Amino acid sequence: MIIVTGGAGFIGSNLIRALNQRGESNILLVDHLVNGRKMHNIADLDIADYMDKTEFIEQIEKPGFLSGVRAIFHQGACSATTEWDGQFVMKNNYDYSKRLLHSCIENNIAFIYASSASVYGNGEHGFRVDRSCEQPINMYAYSKFQFDQYVRRVLPTTTIPIVGFRYFNVYGPREQHKGAMSSTTFHFNQQVIAQKKAKLFEGCDGMANGEQQRDFVYVDDVVDVNLWFLDHPEQRGIYNVGTGKAETFNAVANAVIAWHKDGCIEYIPFPEHLKGVYQSYTQADISGLTQAGYTKEFLSVKQGVTKYLDWLNLGVR
Structure with missing residues (x-):
């Protein structure tokens, strides 16, 4: 089974569509459908089950719950850059992600997650995946940045596939x-x-x-990057995902x-x-993707x- 959190959202639903096109339907879709209009994103998708985020968080650390799971695409988060309730943002974006990461490590599950180019702040120091470039200027960006920092500390202690993607300006269907x-x-x-x-x-x-x-990147290209890293579990780390132009x-x-x-x-x-x-x-520095072996061309605007x-x-x- 594959789990997609935020599966009714923009990138999550496109990921599931692409997995379906590969013949994969043994998928657990996790979301929080307070906005029921998101059902239009998933009405044409084939999944094995749906679970609300609250229930999922309660279950992830229970013995056997993640048995048989191959990979988790963690797209779920509070994505509002205008949300200044720091306690709320850190609980949803940082604490939740840490718990899920450790559950993946314990169960030998690939963990592929959404970070954000917002960690670079106003970009005055550039857009490289490097601490010297990272200066978040809102709570959303800080929560993503701090989880990336946590991942950097954890990576050397485990061999499971762990990959974070700093999405730039993604656009497209759903x-x-x-x-x-x-x-x-x-x-x-x-x-x-x-x-x-x-x-x-x-x-x-x-x-x-x-x-x-801006570095405008089409959602199908974002999905292709996610699936390429699923297919190449030897590649681990944090990467920018943009066109580089x-x-x-x-x-x-x-x-x-x-x-x-x-x-x-x-x-x-x-x-x-x-x-x-x-x-x-x-403008994303995508040299990390190139060095990892990803060579597919990105669509222009x-x-x-x-x-x-x-x-x-x-x-x-």
């Missing part, structure tokens, strides 16, 4: 439940349909309008407009509350946006 936290591609698509305009922030940090850059928000908006063959860009004032805490530039909008607007599956 993210619509995230609302305001959905990707810019999703929002630009909605805006062009409704108003024939994609709304971008004006320039900041010395950059021209819409020229802020920063692209502008203008490029994303123009790709959406090109797909629709209609629309234009409208620049709106840069929000006051984001000044000084906004990432104007991110133009390729990924086209594929996503075919799914979103035309139902191409």
Whole structure:
């Protein structure tokens, strides 16, 4: 059996879809369906069982509960970067992850988990998987950073496959439940349909309008990386998962407009509350993936946006 926590979420549901395509349906999906609309992410998936996160946490340390489990993809977390209840965030993201990690070690189960590029803070020190680059600036990022630190200490003490992925700006199918936290591609698509305009922030940090850059990575590429490491248990550690190439928000908006063959860009004032805490530039250093042996090319923004909008607007599956 394979367990996917956060299995009804964005990346988790896409992981299960890919596992199904491999012929794998002996899957335990763990989630916390307070937002019942996430069921649309999993209605077409084949799983063996569903378990609420609360019950799962109560069970994981009981003898025999994880018997026969091959791997755990741990995607479940409080992902709100605006949540400042530190006790809540650390309980859900740090303590939960530690308990699950140790259960995997005790039961010889591969542990593949979601970290975050948010650990790099404003990115002023770069985006390498190195302590000198890591400076989280919110509670979510700190919880991810601190668990990565814990993993670094544990790795030399065990031989089980342990892999953490620092996701950059992931976009693609099955993210619509995230609302305001959905990707810019999703929002630009909605805006062009409704108003024939994609709304971008004006320039900041010395950059021209819409020229802020992010490492936008398509969710299928993220899933491919996860499954490659499942197939290569000899590779262990923490890795950035992005394309390794920063692209502008203008490029994303123009790709959406090109797909629709209609629309234009409208620049709106840069929000006051984001000044000084906004990432104007991110670009993953993916040398770790290359050194591990992962060589598949990542989709560009133009390729990924086209594929996503075919799914979103035309139902191409």
